Amino acid sequence: MWVKNTERGGCGIVRRGMMKVMRITPLILAFFLVVNSGVLAKGTAEESGLGPQSTQAIGKKSVLMVVVRFPDATPTTPIETVQKRVVAGLGSYVKEQSYGLASVKADFRGYVMLPDSLADYKISPYNFRVDKTRIRKLIEDTMTAIEKETDFSVYDHILIIPAVNTMPGKGYGMLCYCANPGMLSGVTKRYVPRYETLRSAGGKEFKGGVFVGAENANLGMFAHDYFHALAGIHDGKRLAPCLYDYERQSDASAGLPSFEHHATYMGPWDIMSQHFVKKGEPPPGISSFTKIRLGWIGKHQVQIVKPGETSFALLSPLSKGGELLVVKIPLADGTYYLVENRQPIGFDKTLPDSGILVLKVHPEAAEGYGTVKVMNAGVSRDFSNAPYKLEVNNRNIFIDNSLPGLFQKNNLAIIPLWKEKDNLGVLITTPDNSEAAIKAGRAIQALIDQTMGTIDKEKETVILEAITAFKSEDFKKSYAIATRRHEVR
Secondary structure (H helix, E strand, O other): OOOOOOOOOHHHHHHHHHHHHHHHHHHHHHHHHHHHHHHHHHHHHHHOOOOOOOOOOOEEEEEEEEEEEOOOOOOOOOHHHHHHHHHHHHHHHHHHHOOOOEEEEEEEEEEEEOOOOHHHOOOOOOHHHOOHHHHHHHHHHHHHHHHHHOOHHHOOEEEEEEOOOOEOOEOOOOOEEEEEOOOOOOOOOOOOOOOOOEEOOOOOEEOOEEEEEOOOOOHHHHHHHHHHHHHOEEOOEEOOOOOOOHHHHOOHHHOOOOHHHHOOOOOOOOOOOOOOOOOOOOOOOOOHHHHHHOOOOOHHHEEEOOOOOOEEEEEOEOOOOOOOOEEEEEOOOOOEEEEEEEOOOHHHHHOOOOEEEEEEEOOOOOOOOOOEEEOOOOOOOOOOOOOEOOOOHHHOOEEEOOOOOOOOOOOEEEEEEEEEOOEEEEEEEOHHHHHHHHHHHHHHHHHHHHHOOOOOHHHHHHHHHHHHHHHOOOHHHHHHHHOOHHHOO
């Protein structure tokens, strides 16, 4: 920011210009320190750990599950099918996704008749248009119907299942939602989620999590809304937020809600974004972001790397679990990247692709407004080819050279590497290292492929030497070792 003096020659211009800058620079710096102090503090906090994590999502949780009927509506799904989905199905899903850290103890009851017609309980399929009084009526009428034989204080959560075939705007109106914390306190930018107190007609109270799912709701829907209730609240936000676009979900001008329209941040890579990939199939697993928020991934399973550093990681499949599951890259503006390995294992078998998935987290974003975004490696708008892969030319590197602050740029490259069984390597480095690293990584993968199903001690030694050089950040040497074909017969 030079101030030009037209009364003097070149040297005079520079000299007087520099004096002018020196007088205003302290004010500029003070201004930027004040404006950015909160941002810098957030960045520092994120570097020191994993951010907020639930303290109530581990262990066995008692869930009261009640299938309710309406005098003027007939169930269409056999109650045995409903029971299997919400007891065995939800229990299995929670156990796998939590790596055995959480479980569900279900108390399943049905049918319980409610006093009024379906029309008195039916709600809108759009989040922003849901009538809270009808939600409260459904829950409290259910509590009243069973209050004589029920001690609500022994349950952590309640699931209510309207026994009527439901699609958006039909039947009960909305297939699934979390009421507490959630719909009872609102789901707009202005709402502050909280656990409301619910009361039966006889005065019995319940303050725990409550979620609602129609008899034909997909398992992924039940799990999605259970995780809202299970995770709880931190600093005025649900710890396991919705990861789809709230504005688009409630845009009636676009037609009835659909994943194609509102799952625009993550697609199918987390059930908090999209409940299932294909109708009738099991749901996919959840992302590292949601697992961290639920407290199911610990610090010892996360490798933290700062932009500008070079670091190698061998990631276990997120769906399987293991010693190292995530790389976290904190940025100066308080946002951060999460890097995970998604493989067709367990519930992740339903995902459309596999490989290294890169997520960008905006922890200060309001729920439903882009808390997490998948950095899409492919060109498909539905994120069906979102993971990065070493062997695919246009999907073998993610680069962030943006300028988050006044004084620095991210200078970040994320490169998928070779596979070791189900584990997948990834390199966090700078863009200037990327070409050499990709060449070396591909050469190592080619050698590994050659040894598949064989015993070749000589090649195994070369692979080990090439990987050692790679981990030492000597990518050119690693490539040279891996391509010494005349020495590897």
